[in-house]
Amino acid sequence: MDETDRKICDLLQEDGRASSTEIALAVGLSVSAANERVRRLASTGVITGWRATLNPATFGIGLCGFVLIDMRFEGEAEAVAALSAQPEVQELHHISGPHSYLMKLRVRDTAALQTFLTQVVKPLPAVLRTESIITLDTAKETAALPLAGRSE
Structure with missing residues (x-):
């Protein structure tokens, strides 16, 4: 896991609905490269799920x-x-x-x-x-x- 992966994880913790474009812009990657990193983070168990936080x-x-x-x-x-x-x-x-x-x-x-x-x-x-x-x-x-x- 490199610094870019950490930035992606931080961004997704803050806003799990961030678009691929927003993620790519925030970390300086192409949309396809950002998508691939998110897929890899999920498939390796770094990202363990997606959910809404309710009141x-x-x-x-x-x-x-x-x-x-x-x-x-x-x-x-x-x-x-x-x-x-x-x-x-x-x-x-x-x-x-x-x-x-x-x-x-x-x-x-x-x-x-x-x-x-x-x-x-x-x-x-x-x-x-x-x-x-x-x-x-x-x-x-x-x-x-x-x-x-x-x-x-």
């Missing part, structure tokens, strides 16, 4: 919560698979420290969070305990990777 409040799922989960080893893989399959779960990270996992989820409100915890999370045999954190406001949220100025 959760528009869909009635304005509560963002983080749940620290303590698990026992027995049944952990099954619990991780079950939680990963839930559409409310946006992220699930195996973490270091006193807890086993950090889960980010979006639900309608605190009642929906309680229902999710009592009906989905806590019944899993591997789950020992949970600790929930509710966001009051989000100052920054992004899936963009910090690529600028990086070299291999």
Whole structure:
């Protein structure tokens, strides 16, 4: 991956709908060369998908919560698979420290969070305990990777 590929990735992270012409102009390539680079980045797994970023409040799922989960080893893989399959779960990270996992989820409100915890999370045999954190406001949220100025 060279600097041109990084510029293309940065541009696409900022605007996934950028046209081939816009990409080519931004990185100083022909449209066909820019298209070929984007195809290669996608086929090699550098670009893993294309999606729209939606406003959760528009869909009635304005509560963002983080749940620290303590698990026992027995049944952990099954619990991780079950939680990963839930559409409310946006992220699930195996973490270091006193807890086993950090889960980010979006639900309608605190009642929906309680229902999710009592009906989905806590019944899993591997789950020992949970600790929930509710966001009051989000100052920054992004899936963009910090690529600028990086070299291999």
